[in-house]
Amino acid sequence: MKATKKIKTIKDLNQTIQSYIQKRKSEKRPVLTVSAGTCGQARGSLKVIASLKKAISKEKLEDKVKIKVTGCHGFCEAEPNIIIQPQDIFYQKVKPKDTSDIASQTIIKNEIIDRLLFSDPISKKTVLKEDDISFYKKQKRILLGDNALIDPTDINDYLSIGGYSSLTKVLSKMAPEEVIEVMKKSGLRGRGGAGFPTGYKWEFTRKAKDTSKYIICNADEGDPGAYMDRSLLEGNPHRVLEGMIIGAYAVGAEEGYIYVRDEYPLAVKHISLAISQAEKMGLLGKKILGTDFNFRIHISKGAGAFVCGEETALIASVEGRVGEPRQRPPFPAMKGLWKKPTNINNVETLANIPLIVEKGADWFSKIGTKGSKGTKIFSLVGKINNTGLVEVPMGITLKEIIFDIGGGIPGEKEFKAVQTGGPSGGCLPKEKLGLPIDYEGLTEAGSIMGSGGMIVLDENTCMVDVAIYFLNFLRDESCGKCLSCREGTQRMWEIVKDISEGKGKEEDIQLLKELAQTTKDASLCGLGQTAANPVLSTLRYFRDEYMAHVRDKTCPAGVCKELITYLIIPDKCTGCLACIKVCPQEAISGELKKVHVLDQEKCIKCGACFEVCQFDAIKIE
Amino acid sequence: MISLKMNRLDVKVEDGWTILEAAKFYGLEIPTLCYNEGLSPYGGCRLCLVEVGEGPRAKLVSSCTYPVEEGLVVRTDTRRVIEARKMMIELMLSLAPNSKVIQDLASKFGVKQVRFKIRNEECILCGLCVRMCSEQMDGRAIGFQNRGYKRKISTPFDIRSEECRLCGGCMYICPACQLRCQGPQADTAVCNACLNMDPTCLDHYDDLQCWMYDAGRCGTCIRESPEKSAEKEQTSK
Ligand SMILES: Cc1cc2nc3c(=O)[nH]c(=O)nc-3n(C[C@H](O)[C@H](O)[C@H](O)COP(=O)(O)O)c2cc1C
Ligand code: SF4
Ligand code: SF4
Ligand code: FES
Numbered sequence: 046m047k048a049t050k051k052i053k054t055i056k057d058l059n060q061t062i063q064s065y066i067q068k069r070k071s072e073k074r075p076v077l078t079v080s081a082g083t084c085g086q087a088r089g090s091l092k093v094i095a096s097l098k099k100a101i102s103k104e105k106l107e108d109k110v111k112i113k114v115t116g117c118h119g120f121c122e123a124e125p126n127i128i129i130q131p132q133d134i135f136y137q138k139v140k141p142k143d144t145s146d147i148a149s150q151t152i153i154k155n156e157i158i159d160r161l162l163f164s165d166p167i168s169k170k171t172v173l174k175e176d177d178i179s180f181y182k183k184q185k186r187i188l189l190g191d192n193a194l195i196d197p198t199d200i201n202d203y204l205s206i207g208g209y210s211s212l213t214k215v216l217s218k219m220a221p222e223e224v225i226e227v228m229k230k231s232g233l234r235g236r237g238g239a240g241f242p243t244g245y246k247w248e249f250t251r252k253a254k255d256t257s258k259y260i261i262c263n264a265d266e267g268d269p270g271a272y273m274d275r276s277l278l279e280g281n282p283h284r285v286l287e288g289m290i291i292g293a294y295a296v297g298a299e300e301g302y303i304y305v306r307d308e309y310p311l312a313v314k315h316i317s318l319a320i321s322q323a324e325k326m327g328l329l330g331k332k333i334l335g336t337d338f339n340f341r342i343h344i345s346k347g348a349g350a351f352v353c354g355e356e357t358a359l360i361a362s363v364e365g366r367v368g369e370p371r372q373r374p375p376f377p378a379m380k381g382l383w384k385k386p387t388n389i390n391n392v393e394t395l396a397n398i399p400l401i402v403e404k405g406a407d408w409f410s411k412i413g414t415k416g417s418k419g420t421k422i423f424s425l426v427g428k429i430n431n432t433g434l435v436e437v438p439m440g441i442t443l444k445e446i447i448f449d450i451g452g453g454i455p456g457e458k459e460f461k462a463v464q465t466g467g468p469s470g471g472c473l474p475k476e477k478l479g480l481p482i483d484y485e486g487l488t489e490a491g492s493i494m495g496s497g498g499m500i501v502l503d504e505n506t507c508m509v510d511v512a513i514y515f516l517n518f519l520r521d522e523s524c525g526k527c528l529s530c531r532e533g534t535q536r537m538w539e540i541v542k543d544i545s546e547g548k549g550k551e552e553d554i555q556l557l558k559e560l561a562q563t564t565k566d567a568s569l570c571g572l573g574q575t576a577a578n579p580v581l582s583t584l585r586y587f588r589d590e591y592m593a594h595v596r597d598k599t600c601p602a603g604v605c606k607e608l609i610t611y612l613i614i615p616d617k618c619t620g621c622l623a624c625i626k627v628c629p630q631e632a633i634s635g636e637l638k639k640v641h642v643l644d645q646e647k648c649i650k651c652g653a654c655f656e657v658c659q660f661d662a663i664k665i666e
Numbered sequence: 667m668i669s670l671k672m673n674r675l676d677v678k679v680e681d682g683w684t685i686l687e688a689a690k691f692y693g694l695e696i697p698t699l700c701y702n703e704g705l706s707p708y709g710g711c712r713l714c715l716v717e718v719g720e721g722p723r724a725k726l727v728s729s730c731t732y733p734v735e736e737g738l739v740v741r742t743d744t745r746r747v748i749e750a751r752k753m754m755i756e757l758m759l760s761l762a763p764n765s766k767v768i769q770d771l772a773s774k775f776g777v778k779q780v781r782f783k784i785r786n787e788e789c790i791l792c793g794l795c796v797r798m799c800s801e802q803m804d805g806r807a808i809g810f811q812n813r814g815y816k817r818k819i820s821t822p823f824d825i826r827s828e829e830c831r832l833c834g835g836c837m838y839i840c841p842a843c844q845l846r847c848q849g850p851q852a853d854t855a856v857c858n859a860c861l862n863m864d865p866t867c868l869d870h871y872d873d874l875q876c877w878m879y880d881a882g883r884c885g886t887c888i889r890e891s892p893e894k895s896a897e898k899e900q901t902s903k
Contacts, residue, residue: 350813367810372709372731525810525817528790529712529750532757535815536782556781563753566726566746567712 049200051327054335055217058209058328065205075110075152076130078193079139082117082279083311084272089141090125096141097127100148110152116192116280116315119434120180123163128175128193135175136161166430166452180431183449185412185420185438188396192280197315200322203283209328211402215291216336219402224295225251228398230406232418237263237354237391238467238495239571240417240484246388249378250296253386260298261382261389262289263359264305264312267351268467269518271498273422273434274392278305278312281396282319286342288395290328291402293340296388301342304359306349317344351468351522355570356389358524369524370570391496393422413439417483421497423465425451428458428503437482444478447501459504462586464511466495468518469575471582472502472511491582493575507604508587509545509594515579516541523572530573533564537580546607549595558584603665606650610666615640617662624654624663670738685729685740686714694742697751697771699758699841700792701730705801711792712754713771717741726750752777761787762842788843791817795836805829808836 052058079097081090094114101107118126123137129151136147136158143161150156162171167179175181175193195202203209215224229244250258262285266274277285293301305313320342323329331339345363347353353368360382362368381387397419401409410418417439423446426432430452437446443463447453454460462472471492473480480486484494502511520534540557543549561577561584568574584591593601600608613624613633620638632648635641643654643663655663667678672685672694679688684707689696700711709731716729718740726746741747755775758768760782768790771777791810796819799805807830811820821827837843 352813372728372733374733374735519814521814521816523814525791525813525815526708526710526793527712528710528754528757528792531791531814531817532761536757536760539783552781559749559753563750567715567750567754569709569712569728 049322049325051325052334053327055213058213058334062204062207062210062213065201066207069205072111075132076113077110077147077152078113078115078128078130080116080118080124080126080193081114082192082276083309084117084121084276085124085126086311088124088138092141093125093127093139093144097144097147100144101152103145104148104153106148106152113196115195116197117276117434118175118193118280119186119189119276119436120178120431121433122180122431123433133174133176135163135173135178137163167449179452180433180435180450183441183445184436186436187400187412187420188277188284188393189280189422189434189436191284192276195281197280197282198318200283200319200326203281207403208283208399209287211399212287212290212328213334214402215294216334216338221251221295221297224291224402227401227406228295231401231409232406232413233394233397233401233409234417234484235391236393236397236421236496237389238493240494243390243394246378246390247292247296249376250298250386250388253379255386257300257385258296258298259382259385259387260289260293260296260301261356261359261363261387262301262303262392262395263354263356263389264303264309264316264392265347265349265354265359266306266309266392266496267349267354267522268496268498270426270500271424271467271496273424273497275309275312276434277392277396277422278309278316282312282316283323284396284399285316285392286319286323286328288398289342289390290323290333290340291398292388292390292395294338296386298388299339299341301340302345302363302382303342304345304347304353304363307346308349313344313346320344350524351518352524352570352572355572357570359389360387369526370572372569393497414481414483414486416485421482421494423497423499425499425501427464427499427501428454428506429501430455439483440481442479442481443473446482446499447478451501454501454503460501461504461506462502462508462511464492464500464502464515464579465498466493466575466578467498468515468522469493469572469578470495470498471578472508472586473582474586476586491585492578505602505604507545507600507602508583508590509541509600510602510604512541512579512583513538513545516576519572519576519579523576524570527568527570527573529564529567530569530576533560533568533573534576536560537564537577541580544591544594545600545605547594547598547605549591551595554584554588554591554595609650610645611643611648611650611652611655612664612666613641613643614662614664617660619660619662621659623657623659627653627657629653668734668736670734670736670740672740673742679734681734683734685716685718685727685732685734685738688734689716689729689740689742696729696742697775698730699767699771699790700794702794702797702839705794705797707731708793708797711758711790713751715747715750715754717744717747748775751775756780757782758790758842761785761790764788765842767841789819789840790842791819792841793819794839794841795819798835798839803831803833803835805831805833807831 079094125139127136127139146158164171165179172178194206225244225247233243234240264274350368352358353362355370356377358368358370377387412419420436420438422434422436425435435450462474464472477490487494516538520538523530523534525531540553561580565574565577593599603609618640625633630647630649632644633641668681669678677692696714698714700708707730709728714729715726717724718727720739755771755777759772760780796809799808807827808821811818
């Protein structure tokens with residue numbers, strides 16, 4: 046990238062933006078876009094890029110095509126993928142060896158390579174363009190969509206899609222109070238979990254009387270399996286910065302922090318680069334664009350404790366103290382970082398800001414439901430065909446996300462439940478599939494929006510086992526200050542574990558309920574207050590399953606080891622020796638073509654034989 | 667002055683007070699455990715819970731840390747408060763069943779059973795000792811380690827801390843391990859178990875929770891458990 050020039054006035058910036066927009070429009074060469082976020086890189090996109098470059102130079106195409114490396118597009122299932130413009134061809138799961146074909150066939154001869162096209166799990170057809178993939182069809186990608194358009198390491202590429210024009214609009218035409226009014230009117234609510242209206246939060250900090258104020262971007266993202274914030278920081282860091290600068294202007298902060306976990310090296314790299322580019326261009330620093338507005342941003346790296354995402358713990362961590370939550374009030378808007386008024390927003394919240402400024406509060410508030418506006422990014426994982434990041438309008442139903450976008454459950458299995466909201470979210474059953482997604486709806490149903498985790502569970506999942514999994518996470522991640530949270534999660538885990546091992550008594554269910562209620566009621570911060578959700582929601586919707594474990598000492602899904610036995614069905618066993626070979630305990634004996642025998646004494650119930658048997662000759666009881 | 671409602675009573679208190687301070691001033695009883703007037707409030711034991719707000723937004727908060735606010739509606743005696751408090755006591759009892767303080771709380775608030783597995787940790791992580799050490803004795807000899815269920819109190823690197831001046835303040839203030847700490851003072855001690863029988867905490871934690879790492883010299887009843895003596899004998903041979 047060329048050295049960036051300092052831009053001194055709003056007018057100059059507007060002109061620069063226009064010139065880059067023109068430049069993008071006049072690009073006549075084919076563009077090959079390769080996605081290389083952390084997920085893409087994990088699936089080998091860097092090797093693909095290297096070999097693509099080689100293939101291009103072998104065909105002497107260096108000057109005739111442009112290769113663009115972007116962040117994650119969201120469709121992790123298909124990574125690494127290459128999109129070829131202007132035809133908009135979507136190649137998925139590209140291997141380094143495919144790149145010479147792409148250069149010689151698609152670029153030179155304009156031929157499509159069928160084997161690289163995506164085969165849709167719903168329509169069963171191969172699709173040519175990204176837009177035609179059912180995964181993208183019902184999405185509304187106002188935030189994620191741009192990830193595919195820009196090189197996140199180049200500020201000018203962000204300018205070329207009109208980036209930073211919201212900042213010039215705000216600085217030239219709007220008073221801080223007006224910006225706050227627009228946010229209030231838009232109905233934007235915090236995407237970090239609690240869903241607090243952003244405009245009102247900004248107003249509190251604006252109105253707090255003090256000489257210095259802070260704004261913090263919360264990029265801790267501690268939920269296991271959630272990575273929307275990472276993908277925004279990696280793929281479009283300048284949009285988050287622009288949102289943060291506008292936020293700082295609105296609340297009156299001259300200093301800001303981005304709190305990002307150390308486990309996100311690529312995100313840290315891209316956002317650090319973005320900050321230094323913005324500084325060089327004069328979008329951060331003193332007297333920004335010739336106005337009286339000063340703003341600097343620092344990066345603060347967290348060690349990746351879940352509870353450090355809680356705002357008061359986060360502040361403690363930035364200040365260099367132990368990341369433990371404290372009593373609110375006083376809220377950070379009154380007494381936050383270094384006891385100064387502080388506004389904290391989530392990455393996704395901030396990424397929405399430039400769009401709302403650009404397109405207006407009405408445009409934004411038309412998307413979504415009565416109480417929840419705009420879109421939300423979910424990370425769709427688990428037993429689902431299309432895993433990835435999905436951005437959907439609020440109010441879409443769970444069913445649409447799971448079946449229309451996610452492509453349903455693999456292997457003809459039945460859907461059982463969907464777990465939303467991260468570790469302290471809840472599990473919703475089939476009957477709730479019609480639920481339109483918004484903050485209130487999910488809470489009423491016993492789960493939460495959280496930061497947008499969505500794990501799909503199929504019929505082979507035991508809900509007691511699911512509760513154990515999340516409780517185990519929470520008992521470890523609780524900061525341990527509140528007795529109710531520390532012991533509540535530990536004791537709930539003990540009780541549920543006993544139940545899964547067939548040691549549960551009927552009274553335990555009552556005790557579990559009481560304890561869950563107290564944990565929720567008596568704890569200080571959001572972690573403890575939601576820690577009972579995994580228990581309460583599974584008890585509410587899957588009580589029968591608990592009772593089967595407690596009363597009949599069986600695990601209907603065949604998961605809880607202590608309650609199941611693996612049996613060989615003599616009629617079906619062909620004597621193929623396969624199970625004998627995989628059993629780590631040598632618990633199975635038999636000869637070729639003779640029915641095998643399983644010694645229950647030796648069996649550790651690892652399930653290896655069950656997995657390997659081709660003839661369904663092993664059953665779980 | 668701040669006006670608020672406490673148990674249907676209109677009251678006026680100083681700005682900056684906590685709900686607990688206001689309640690004390692007006693003679694409303696709220697049980698506490700991790701709170702101590704001479705130390706900063708911590709909010710860990712969750713015994714001092716009260717209900718604030720009305721309708722569906724009503725919630726429980728720890729009164730020792732929650733500041734009074736204009737127009738706040740506080741109730742100290744709702745069913746929700748009582749039930750949560752009982753559960754807190756039951757949980758404490760499961761961790762430190764030998765503590766006189768916790769036994770007294772249990773009997774006062776009608777907690778008659780412990781439905782959890784007894785763990786005999788003789789510590790409820792209330793943090794009084796840590797605050798005592800740092801705030802009153804100006805030492806930094808002990809602190810919290812780890813988080814979640816692995817949390818514990820100890821000295822840095824689990825060895826005797828140079829900062830410790832053997833003041834015994836931590837033992838004095840501990841609500842959970844006093845059986846051990848009161849020592850043989852026939853006329854003042856509550857139980858004098860150490861004179862007459864073997865307090866169970868000694869069996870579990872001979873000198874583990876003596877942050878002074880100087881068992882015996884402080885004049886309290888700490889002595890080695892039989893296993894430990896046997897072990898020492900073995901090694902000296
Ligand atoms: C245990 C816990 C973990 C949290 N983790 C995060 C997180 O990783 N990222 C985040 O943005 N907010 C997190 N939050 C929410 C923050 O406390 C805070 O509400 C949020 O950052 C505010 O930003 P928003 O208004 O834009 O949502 C967490 C809250 C709790 C209680
Ligand atoms: S609720 Fe849990 S995580 Fe939150 S402050 Fe209390 S112990 Fe720590
Ligand atoms: S040792 Fe005693 S005072 Fe210290 S935290 Fe444990 S219970 Fe509290
Ligand atoms: S006395 Fe208030 S939480 Fe312990």
